[in-house]
Amino acid sequence: MAEPRSSTVELRSLQLAEGTESADSGIGDVDDLPLPQQIHISSITCDSFKISWSMDSRGRDRISHYFIDLNKKENLSCNKFKHKDVPTKLVAKAVPLPMTVRGHWFLSPRTEYTVAVQTAAKQPDGEYAVSQWSEIIEFCTADYSTVHLNQLLQKAEAIAGRMLPFTVFYRNQQRESFLPDRDAQCRHLLPAVKDDSGSHGSPISGKLEGIFFSCNTEFNTGKPPQDSPYGPYRFQIQADVLFNHNTNIYFGDFYCMYTSYHYVIVVLAPVGSPGDSFCKGRLPVLDRSSNCFLTCTKEDDGSLSFRHAQDVILEVIYTEPVDLSLGTVAQISGHQLMSLSTANAKKDPSCKICNISVGR
Template identity: 30%
Template structure:
């Protein structure tokens, strides 16, 4: 996918978010944490084998199959998806039964850049993938050349004002964040800025993690080209 096509996909995303089908007005809720759900064995390995380091991994084929991120960029996926009424994450997880919650201020701040990368669906609510990079890194340069840069202080998906510890996230799409650095979760947990929780798991977490689910090919909302176009 070219940078021009990413921009076209961004425009298509905004058209969907502010269409009559999902409401005329902007809907945002405050969030203080981004969270990552994995099976308990995943966290056990981090605690016992990697000295608390949650290592980044190569991006799978989830989302748009033409995304330049696929098999090119390393990172960690976090979710900003919360209920519009309670402000809480979903009560079940499709990616594992253990979660780590990390302050949104750890990722959305003046030391990092924010990019729009993808817009897709799996027959239900549409998803938006944002990428967070550490400024000046190879990953940052990669994204600057291929993705659409966003203002982290205000955009239509996820933004944080400098004087606030929380961020505002749209509830019209499911916002996910691909963070391109490894994280020492031992430090965050010991400093009590991050915390863990447990939820029931549904589905095959390994399939979604290692293979990835490609976007729905015939959706006329999130595809630049469809089978019948």
């Protein structure tokens, strides 16, 4: 049996109806209207969901509105209503179920919510008779879709700036991170799950396994900077080892941390690797030789040349283990600028440059 066609309710239009001037007026006593039961949440995105429920047929023809109480889960311990049985959230006209609730300013990605529903009947005097509240259901909104990531991508492209040449990827850590262990595997840098830094809805946070590398260069020298927020020892590897025509490149995120610096995350995944499989369908794929952030171009003599964007700080995630013997480890001469660390950094939700309309 086909699912009934759902109705879409824009949260911006979910205003308290006529006769409900405040949260404490316009609501009648609990009536014998049918109680919503077996609440079902489906088709969850980062900024919308479908909701449906079952209810008795008795009194159903009297229903004119639905009252929807939607709260972030962390607020569950707060006073649920300003007044007994008075909703403080959303009022929607009764429409066929399932109903799509959508509102970019209201719902955030990757956020746990609770929802409860009342049915209501608008009275001739403008007040409402209401049912009891349904059970409380919990659900979590989804990650950004590729549509949303493409919106972020367009914003990042707008400020990327001109491209500068580079020759190496590098990674700074404490000295012990590069010391060999008894286990031969420890002669490799191993992928780890990405932390929660950056955009809250990015599908790579807490899911994609990879190794962070940098490639930004100093404008005046064309070489990697000598300062680092991550440690005084640097592993350095020729760019063509990690990025070549057998590597796919994906856009992962664009964010800032309450500063003028903006960060772009790109993912390098060898073709056919587990990381490549993870990224396909989740992240926008970039052209290796022609994009605004990180390029690999074949020259006339067959060699590869590399360029990075000047006006953003690139964070490159390589999805496979890297053999330390393929590069070099040396101590850098600069300072550890811990204030520049992006570990679990929170994105500035007020920045107009790097935010999109579906949440932070």
